[in-house]
Amino acid sequence: MKKEGKPPLPKLLLSLFLFLLSLTSLFYTLKLATPSPCRDEPFPSTSRQLASSPPPSPQKTGIHHLVFGIAASAKLWDQRKNYIKLWFKPEESMRGVVWLDKEVPAAAGDAEGLPPIRISGDTSQFKYTNKQGHRSALRISRIVSETLRMGLADVRWFVMGDDDTVFVTENLVRVLNGYDHREYYYIGGVSESHLQNIYFSYGMAYGGGGFAISYGLAVALEGMQDRCMRRYPGLYGSDDRIQACMAELGVPLTRHLGFHQFDVYGNLFGLLAAHPVTPLVSLHHLDIVEPIFPNVTRLQALHRLALPTKLDSAALMQQSICYDKSRAWTVSVSWGYAVQVFRGTFSPREIEMPARTFLNWYKKTDYTAYAFNTRPVSRNPCQMPFVFYLSNARVDPGRTDSTVSEYVRHRGNRPHCKWKMASPEDVDYVVVEKRRDTNLWDRAPRRNCCRVKETTRKGRMVVDVGLCGEGEITEL
Template sequence: MKRNQKDSSGVSMIRPGGKLMIWLILFISITYIIYTLKIVSTSRPCQYLTFSETILQQRPQKKAVAGEHEATDLNHVVFGIAASSKLWKKRKEYIKIWYKPKKMRGYVWLDKEVTDAGDQENLPPIRISGDTSSFPYANKKGSRSAIRLSRIISETLKHLDSDSRKSVRWFVMGDDDTVFVTDNLIRVLRKYDHGQMYYIGSLSESHLQNIFFSYGMAYGGGGFAISYPLAVALSKIQDRCIQRYPALYGSDDRIQACMAELGVPLTKEQGFHQYDVHGNLFGLLAAHPVTPFVSMHHLDVVEPIFPNMTRVRSIKKLTTPMKLDSAGVLQQSICYDKYKSWTVSVSWGYAVQVFRGSFSPREMEMPSRTFLNWYKKADYTAYAFNTRPVSRNPCQKPFVFYMSGAKFDKQLNTTVSEYTRHRVPHPACRWEMTNPGEINTIVVYKKPDPHLWDRSPRRNCCRVLQTKRNNTLWINVGVCRAGEVTEVK
């Protein structure tokens, strides 16, 4: 065994390598102690994760997409308009009323090229539908064009490039004689998750039409909306699906048949209006359900909604209140003039009715039968909703006042709409009460309420204001106050 060397004084000497080893061991020991103390001070009790939590931790996080969480707007919607070259010259005037090329996206799908497309800058771009001659069609009462029209959503989707698709949330289908209130359309669509499969629309007003076709079908003339994921799923199966239904009549029942195969039911929104009726729409418009007014159809079938005007001009007239307060347009309010024993019904932006006597709200919210059913019969059992007769007693015939103008008063911060009496003969009445025929003009004050449909559905309240001018009636319309009830007085 080797011994340490000694110097001349007899003191043993340690080699330099051994001294370095001692310092290294000391450094490692101190570092280990510090690290151990740090772990102990920051440690937490053990937590046991559930199976679902473990999976969520393992799942890769989805990256946020720019604009993904912003509210749905018109730039997220693409319209597909079904049109015919034979009727294009006339029907395009309806599209001009509501379509705004700089704010909206969409296409008009025609069966063939048209020569009179000179004012195309005010309309959606025209596209020609693909050839459908290879698809079978066996319905003797219908037209093969139904197959072409049923493929509009799929063709519109395929027509969009990859960049355009990124911002699309909804495809909205309509006819060339469908007029949309686009602000209200957006209000309806915002209620739904565009990332899920939705098929949104409404039924026919005709009970028989719904029986013949389906109570689970969105009628295409009234318009309907399909979310982007559903449009993608539909486009993948639609051509195969169409092959299986050659006996169906139209395009909308073919779409509904494919929806059934996808397992997606109709989400009903009452504001989409097919208007499968004939005659005068007044009863329907004056008692609109408590829901946003989204669309109207069959404008060439029914009478103009304002008297003594063309159909196109009458719809253009309705756009004035739409611009002032789109959420409130056509919304009904019911109130009573207790001093004169009158019942007053306001369809804001359209018309006011004044009745002798007292009618309950339950009766007033039913449309009066100013129209015939789709088969041109005065059969009230043929409707898919409740109606009431125009008047049971000659003295109860309403005095109708149509909107003659509307504006926004900046000083009062409210809309002021004026309604002028429609001069038609009224039967003599011996009731001992003030005659509504003495009124020439009705003025309605209403503050714009863009958040009307963000709250739970409820009719607005109206109040008859007392004035000294006998030939003018003033009315205030607005959100019902606390404890305010529309009750017969």
């Protein structure tokens, strides 16, 4: 038998290394299996991020978070200031500035109900080479930047508009609450004119209809706008200069159908009676179009609209479509504005299209000139709607969460209809009962439903408007 000697040195070191490795593994296994006592040391960064609660949501945007920059002209100020007084309410914490091209005489009472007036900064250092436009576009395009430099506190949004623009401020706040003011947002609407959008841009917010710029984007715009403006001396207006700078910043237009430029002429009835399913935010070019109610002035018409706006701004101009099946009538309610009653049954697809009661921006009847679908005004006297305009609105004394609005038939000259069927000319007025819904725009957009109710009173029609019930649809 061979006598064993001492193991070689390398084998001895290897055995020792394996032994120490086993002890280390056993130590960490026991450590992980034993609950550790509470410690004050911080968690690793990854664990801290997973364990911490999300940051608190910022307070909802209110009217006091907005600042309006209103582009005005000294030449038209005496007339246009009355539009601003319709919607601007300093007593409701609204903030804004009217930017004029030069000083205007102060009239008695102007300080009440109007924002403070400022004179726009000098723009003589900027070139303007557009032969069809006016240099005032330069100063107007800088209104957001100049308003930002005023250093007002707690501003989230800068809202641009003209002196002949009327805002529904409650709906504007509803819209802006859906966006984070700390991000870069440029929100507005395009023109109703297809050709206008081709000449300028479908990616441009039209300033007359109004647009909103988030605070974060306003800071970025102010930092580069003067340099940006020098690159575009040939542009026509202020809004295309804003959009050119937005393109350089890489910010697209967030379109909202409630901003209305109204690049049309004539009667807005067809547009307003078939308003899109979205909050009504603004109305523009009110000096150009006819009064929105017949037989009154423009200002009187807008004052009438203020009553339903105060009662239920979320529902203003929202269309509902239903049928009086016993008499084969189609009923369209534009809440707070008008009711239409048609002989016969028309599909919702047809009634939700605006009737062409207006002319396009180039004063032609060409329906291809619009950037949306329209339908012709019927020439058949039996298919012409009977129109009932808002005359009054109030809170229902029996239910304080509900409203009652009344609409009186417009008695214009009508051609004789030979159809042997019940005629809406026997109806003198329509009563619309509606429950207020402040959360209307917190849900997915959908038209309200309406139902024609039975009534024994002669010359009266009663319609109930509200959320659609389970399975309720507008069927012919």
